[in-house]
Amino acid sequence: MKFDVLVVGAGPAGSSCARKLSKAGLKVLLIEKSSLPRFKLCAGCLSARTLRLLPEGYERLILNRISSGLLGFRGKEYYEVPAYKEVAQIIDRKDFDHFLTLKAQEAGAELLEAELLGFEREGTSYKVFTSKGILRADFVVGADGFHSRTAKLLGYRKRKFFKSLEFFTKGELKDKVLIEVGWVKRGYLWVFPHGEGISVGIATTGEENLFELLRGYCEEKGINFKKPKGWHIPFVEEERDLQLGRERVLLVGDAAGMTDPLLGEGIYYAIWGAGLLASAILENPADPLPAYRKRLKPLVEELVYAGRIARLAYGFQRVAYRMGKGYALRSFYELLAGSKGYKSLYLKGWLSFLKHFAIEKFRL
Ligand SMILES: Cc1cc2nc3c(=O)[nH]c(=O)nc-3n(C[C@H](O)[C@H](O)[C@H](O)COP(=O)(O)OP(=O)(O)OC[C@H]3O[C@@H](n4cnc5c(N)ncnc54)[C@H](O)[C@@H]3O)c2cc1C
Structure with a gap:
């Protein structure tokens, strides 16, 4: 089967890119290795600016509306600063990502549950090896997250990242988020509402024992500790940290490292970046990388600052x-x-x- 674009990974980056390209009339295949809807470790906090990038119908997915922030220092000192307006929303990633994929399908993208295994150039297009057989496409978009196989196949190795642990448990926070600093050298601990419960997590770029820190914190605060899951959050703090791909194999979202180095916010940049990548492919199909770089400038500037x-x-x-x-x-x-x-x-x-x-x- 031959497609214009084969998108690897149905997270926010992949589904958003697939939706925009399908809307423009391209024949798009989205491949995803997990059965959807799938779990994704994430606090699910969307900054309010993300909403303007979302397709219609997202409102029903909002679990909590955030209008205040609590800041803590080493669990000893606290203050709260109300925002007086909604500044963020909490969603559940399983439902949110599934919603974005359905929107991509509604726009015409085909979805295949398959894992990317490899690819090779074949004239001006690509022969793509997947767990469901060989496919062909003029472009490959790697939106396959932190451990991106697409990026590895392109030869990318090193990246900057936070290590993180998170779990979901009972608790009440409703309309505020709690950020605790002073626990790790570079990173923070968080308690966010998650529907009727809370998500508790910690992230660092260092070597601290996150499990012990999180367990100790929960004991101290009377939070019902559950075995946390771990995942990495990449980040970009200089333009050269970005991994954008080569020729017509292009990376976006976590696969490109497109995450905020201060808070680890990635969903906003994944969706923003996906829109920019789709525009670059449409603008200059023969050589989209320079157009992609150019369009990414405001996003990169944000990450650098x-x-x-x-x-x-x-x-x-x-x-x-x-x-x-x-x-x-x-x-x-x-x-x-x-x-x-x-x-x-x-x-x-x-x-x-x-x-x-x-x-x-x-x-x-
Ligand atoms: C603990 C934690 C908390 C976080 N909290 C927040 C938060 O509150 N707000 C926020 O904005 N960001 C948060 N982030 C960051 C955010 O989760 C990511 O930045 C975001 O998911 C990036 O989206 P993506 O589409 O690039 O990748 P992903 O969401 O990782 O999606 C990649 C997809 O590709 C699929 N895939 C992988 N390999 C293959 C393959 N070989 N073949 C086919 N499919 C494949 C995966 O199954 C997955 O579905 C958090 C991250 C962590 C770890």
Whole structure:
């Protein structure tokens, strides 16, 4: 069977890319190795700016609406900053990802439960080896997540990432999220609402024993600890960290590393990036990579500035915690809502950072 585009992976990146290309009239095949709907380890927090990228009908998937944030430091000190408006929503990834795949199918994409095994060039197109046989396509889109086989087949090896653990349990938070800093060198611990319950997780770029930290935290806070599951979250903090593919085999979402280096937010960038990739393929089918790079500039700029903030925030966690009380958390809400970007947060946050740094250093 010959397709215009074969998309590997039916996560938010793959399904969104498949939907846009199908809508434009291309013959698209989406292959997914798991049976849908499938579980995906994730807190399911969508920044409000993500909603404008979603197809109609997503509202019924919203489990919790977030309008306030609690910030904690080493489990000892806390404060809450209300946002007074909705800045994020919680969804369940199993249902959310399935919804996006159904939307791609509605737009005309075909779905095949199959695993990508390999591919090779065949003239101007690709011969794709899958667990369900050989397929052919002019383009291959690797949207196959952190452990992307597409990326490995292209020769990519190293990437920057957070290690993370998470579990779902009983608990109540309703309309707020709790972020705890000071537990790991670079990363954070979270307690988010998840429908009637909560999700509890921790992420780091370092070597800390996350299992023990999470268990200890839950004991201290009286949270019903359950065996957590682990997964990695890639991130990009410089343009060269991105892994975009070669010729007409292109990567998007976690497969490309397209995740925020401050919080590990990936769904927004996966869907945004997928739209940009689809546009690049449509704009310049003969050589889409330069068009993709060009269209990605605003997304990359966001990640680069998020990286600069991450280095400061995690390098000086106590200062960052203090800053959150004043300017920082409210500005962050504007970012989540889409009215500000990381660049403006970084540029405007400098003075405030220096002030709080001085207060902390000299205990003013
Ligand atoms: C613990 C944790 C919490 C997180 N919380 C949040 C959060 O609250 N908000 C947020 O925005 N982000 C969060 N993230 C990040 C987010 O989950 C990812 O950035 C996002 O899922 C990326 O989407 P994707 O479509 O690129 O990849 P994925 O969602 O990983 O989808 C990839 C798909 O490809 C399929 N696949 C893989 N290999 C193959 C193959 N060889 N053949 C066929 N199919 C294949 C997989 O089965 C999967 O369905 C979290 C991540 C973790 C680990």
